[in-house]
Amino acid sequence: MAPTPDPRxxxxxxxxxxxQRRARILGLVELAMAMFVLFIFALGEGSDADxxxxxxxxxxxFQPLDWTVNPQIVGIAAATVLxxxxxxxxxxxxxxxxxxxxxxxxxxxxxAFLAWxxxxxxxxxxGMLTSTVVLSVPVTLGGLAGLMCERVAVINIxxxxxxxxSAFVGTIVGSTWGSWxxxxxxxxxxxxxxxxxxxxxxxxxVDQIVVGVAINIFALGLTSFLSGRILSENPQFNSVDRFRxxxxxxxxxxxxxxxxxxxxxxxxxxxILLVVVIHFALFHTRWGLRSRxxxxxxxxxxxxxxxxxxxxxxxxxxxxxxxxxxGAALTLGSTGRFEENMTAGVGFIGLAAMIFxxxxxxxxxxxxxxxxxxxxxxxxxxxxxxxxxxxxxxxAPYIVTIVVVAGLIGHARPPAADGQPYIRD
Amino acid sequence: MTGSDPVHNDPGNSDxxxxxxxxxxTFFADLTGxxxxxxxxxxxxxxALVTALLIGGVVIAVTDVDTLRLWGDDPGEAFxxxxxxxxxAYEALFVGAFGSGQALSETLFAATPLILAGLAxxxxxxxxxxxxxxEGQMLIGGMTALYVGITVDLPGPVLIPLVLMGAIIGGGVWxxxxxxxxxNSGAHEVITTIMLNFIAGFLVQWLLKTSMFQDPGRTDPISxxxxxxxxxxxxxxxxxRVTIGLLIALAAAGFMxxxxxxxxxxxxxRTVGANADAAKYAxxxxxxxxxxxxxxxxxxxxxAGANQLMALPPHQAQVGFSGGIGFDAIALALVGRSRPAGVxxxxxxxxxxxxxxxEMQGAERIPVDLVEVIQGLIIVFIAAPALxxxxxxxxxxxxxxxxxxxxGWST
Numbered sequence: 001m002a003p004t005p006d007p008r009x010x011x012x013x014x015x016x017x018x019x020q021r022r023a024r025i026l027g028l029v030e031l032a033m034a035m036f037v038l039f040i041f042a043l044g045e046g047s048d049a050d051x052x053x054x055x056x057x058x059x060x061x062f063q064p065l066d067w068t069v070n071p072q073i074v075g076i077a078a079a080t081v082l083x084x085x086x087x088x089x090x091x092x093x094x095x096x097x098x099x100x101x102x103x104x105x106x107x108x109x110x111x112a113f114l115a116w117x118x119x120x121x122x123x124x125x126x127g128m129l130t131s132t133v134v135l136s137v138p139v140t141l142g143g144l145a146g147l148m149c150e151r152v153a154v155i156n157i158x159x160x161x162x163x164x165x166s167a168f169v170g171t172i173v174g175s176t177w178g179s180w181x182x183x184x185x186x187x188x189x190x191x192x193x194x195x196x197x198x199x200x201x202x203x204x205x206v207d208q209i210v211v212g213v214a215i216n217i218f219a220l221g222l223t224s225f226l227s228g229r230i231l232s233e234n235p236q237f238n239s240v241d242r243f244r245x246x247x248x249x250x251x252x253x254x255x256x257x258x259x260x261x262x263x264x265x266x267x268x269x270x271x272i273l274l275v276v277v278i279h280f281a282l283f284h285t286r287w288g289l290r291s292r293x294x295x296x297x298x299x300x301x302x303x304x305x306x307x308x309x310x311x312x313x314x315x316x317x318x319x320x321x322x323x324x325x326x327g328a329a330l331t332l333g334s335t336g337r338f339e340e341n342m343t344a345g346v347g348f349i350g351l352a353a354m355i356f357x358x359x360x361x362x363x364x365x366x367x368x369x370x371x372x373x374x375x376x377x378x379x380x381x382x383x384x385x386x387x388x389x390x391x392x393x394x395x396a397p398y399i400v401t402i403v404v405v406a407g408l409i410g411h412a413r414p415p416a417a418d419g420q421p422y423i424r425d
Numbered sequence: 426m427t428g429s430d431p432v433h434n435d436p437g438n439s440d441x442x443x444x445x446x447x448x449x450x451t452f453f454a455d456l457t458g459x460x461x462x463x464x465x466x467x468x469x470x471x472x473a474l475v476t477a478l479l480i481g482g483v484v485i486a487v488t489d490v491d492t493l494r495l496w497g498d499d500p501g502e503a504f505x506x507x508x509x510x511x512x513x514a515y516e517a518l519f520v521g522a523f524g525s526g527q528a529l530s531e532t533l534f535a536a537t538p539l540i541l542a543g544l545a546x547x548x549x550x551x552x553x554x555x556x557x558x559x560e561g562q563m564l565i566g567g568m569t570a571l572y573v574g575i576t577v578d579l580p581g582p583v584l585i586p587l588v589l590m591g592a593i594i595g596g597g598v599w600x601x602x603x604x605x606x607x608x609n610s611g612a613h614e615v616i617t618t619i620m621l622n623f624i625a626g627f628l629v630q631w632l633l634k635t636s637m638f639q640d641p642g643r644t645d646p647i648s649x650x651x652x653x654x655x656x657x658x659x660x661x662x663x664x665x666r667v668t669i670g671l672l673i674a675l676a677a678a679g680f681m682x683x684x685x686x687x688x689x690x691x692x693x694x695r696t697v698g699a700n701a702d703a704a705k706y707a708x709x710x711x712x713x714x715x716x717x718x719x720x721x722x723x724x725x726x727x728x729a730g731a732n733q734l735m736a737l738p739p740h741q742a743q744v745g746f747s748g749g750i751g752f753d754a755i756a757l758a759l760v761g762r763s764r765p766a767g768v769x770x771x772x773x774x775x776x777x778x779x780x781x782x783x784e785m786q787g788a789e790r791i792p793v794d795l796v797e798v799i800q801g802l803i804i805v806f807i808a809a810p811a812l813x814x815x816x817x818x819x820x821x822x823x824x825x826x827x828x829x830x831x832x833g834w835s836t
Contacts, residue, residue, distance in 0.1 A: 090497065139703065157615065163428070200805065200808075200809055204811055206805070207808060207831055210759065210804065218804075222801075225484070225795050226488060228792035302733075395624045398621075399624065406529065406612040
């Protein structure tokens with residue numbers, strides 16, 4: 001800082017920097033949450049009746065695991081903590097830890113909300129958390145597909161279409177030749193669309209977002225067309241054997257965690273494996289270093305002898321295959337049949353999870369769990385009969401996405417060359 | 426990849442036979458995109474359409490389960506059967522689009538909201554913004570228009586402009602919000618507008634069950650019918666469904682042409698689209714311009730949504746009354762090269778596909794979704810002129826360089 005600032009500089013100093021403005025907004029958001037918790041959840045009607053959260057499924061070894069809370073006490077406690085956090089945020093600020101604090105505040109808010117919604121009833125919290133994990137699988141895979149492409153600077157808006165097409169292919173193949181060939185076929189279908197994206201955006205240098213949109217429109221049209229022309233008249237092509245739940249011995253008996261992560265089907269295990277493998281590969285192998293170099297500074301990568309276009313082709317096709325696995329998860333892992341437009345935006349939410357997860361595999365998984373939780377809450381709250389219209393609960397994941405992308409959670413930096421075609425000169 | 430990469434042609438060796446350099450910068454050229462490069466402007470879309478239709482024909486052929494079984498027994502019969510099926514489908518498509526006065530009216534009727542929605546997308550493209558949210562803006566604009574239409578009681582000539590104004594405001598605000606997010610936080614409009622589509626969908630679903638909107642006699646989400654005074658009149662009367670909405674769409678295209686090429690604001694919009702940094706250093710307020718472009722785009726989308734209620738019987742809003750037009754509009758804007766006149770022509774083409782597609786579904790039992798497949802293919806081929814010319818072995822032009830229409834996440 002200059003010792004004697006001139007008036008204009010002074011004005012610049014008084015005016016809040018974007019960071020300060022953001023910190024203030026965060027503080028106000030936390031304050032609003034505190035007020036909401038206090039007046040609606042803690043002091044609202046009927047909140048003095050206890051809520052019981054079930055933490056074990058009927059089939060579990062350790063029974064029962066019930067957790068009884070008083071919504072009023074939870075609400076007042078949560079509101080107090082939120083108010084203190086808001087106060088500190090507004091006066092001193094949390095600096096770099098502001099995001100973590102906001103995350104914690106949201107958890108508190110949601111918990112107070114659940115206690116209020118379940119007041120006087122018993123609610124299967126474990127059921128909702130299990131749904132969260134299941135619903136986050138295709139989102140994670142979509143996000144990983146996007147990550148594979150964007151780490152090498154190719155934007156993939158067509159994840160939605162890749163998921164939908166591979167879900168369709170998986171259903172047809174699964175109904176004809178069985179479930180394992182179906183997974184393979186779905187991954188190949190995704191890879192094929194990945195190849196289309198690669199050729200058009202790398203070789204023909206077409207605007208990447210436009211290609212992605214075209215893939216989505218084409219996939220929706222084609223699968224709906226085929227569904228109407230083939231599946232509706234031949235229902236035998238639209239019924240696959242789903243992958244069964246396979247418990248991992250010992251681990252599956254751990255309370256809560258066992259149900260969430262060790263008593264699931266192929267797709268959850270596959271997803272976790274992919275997250276770990278891609279994370280390791282991206283940050284600890286030569287392949288990862290090369291991929292990141294191509295995404296950050298393709299010219300430098302080219303100069304040191306990396307074949308930029310080849311790396312891009314390979315990763316975009318691999319990303320398509322991962323999306324294909326995600327498409328298989330939608331039918332072979334959950335519904336067992338194909339329905340028109342069954343992805344309903346999962347691919348786009350995966351894309352948002354990638355941005356929210358800051359282009360890191362573990363971040364994608366974490367973000368996908370948040371989105372999965374929003375979806376699961378919408379599905380399960382209907383049971384509790386709150387007077388919130390279901391449409392508003394349905395909006396939640398999409399609103400969360402906007403909030404996330406709008407950077408309330410902080411600004412994320414994409415790979416530097418993201419979206420730019422590479423042309424050697 | 427290979428040395429014959431069609432994109433990287435030497436700019437010097439073509440671009441001489443066609444085009445008259447003398448009359449390039451006319452208003453007509455600006456409006457239509459036709460002027461210096463008539464051949465390019467017409468050749469690529471034509472080839473794209475033909476190729477997409479051919480591939481669509483293949484899709485029809487290979488998905489005909491009954492005929493496929495026949496190939497084993499009697500290939501000759503199966504072949505003629507297949508050809509018959511495909512030509513039958515496209516004949517129905519053509520007849521449904523152009524075969525009679527009624528068909529032409531249906532084409533124009535279908536083209537009306539497509540043109541408006543296409544203008545909305547084109548508006549965004551010209552300013553470097555990709556508005557995928559036209560579908561949601563149609564819903565919101567349609568609902569605000571409906572709100573005016575069922576609460577205000579005035580004679581038609583006064584009411585209709587008011588209802589249209591409601592659509593403009595509703596769609597404009599909904600899209601303007603995405604523009605505001607983009608300008609202030611850098612949230613990419615592709616993501617936010619898609620999310621706003623879903624939110625709009627659920628919002629409409631909820632609104633249609635409120636006493637404000639719901640048809641009193643119904644339990645399902647459907648609105649009260651729009652006041653007859655607020656409905657758009659039919660141009661040719663009687664059985665021909667085409668309404669004065671078509672004239673509104675044409676007027677909107679004229680307005681957009683004037684705005685973008687004859688006003689300072691339009692110049693600023695296009696400058697932001699060409700180079701946002703340059704616009705900023707030239708002293709333009711990029712924030713205001715971004716919101717302005719999105720709001721104008723959303724206003725056009727809102728008009729398209731209102732048309733769905735003001736022109737289309739039974740004049741009631743239902744869940745998803747936007748009917749996917751907002752997505753067709755993306756293909757349409759690309760085909761029309763984001764120029765107002767181009768969008769009109771593309772709108773007529775897509776209107777014909779829609780009207781014909783319905784006939785195809787009715788007469789030949791080919792699902793109308795085939796039209797979406799064809800549109801997806803058209804987008805790819807239009808966006809990659811080098812690809813389509815490589816397929817047809819046509820000499821590539823210098824301006825076959827695919828232009829970048831959108832911007833990445835980082836800006």
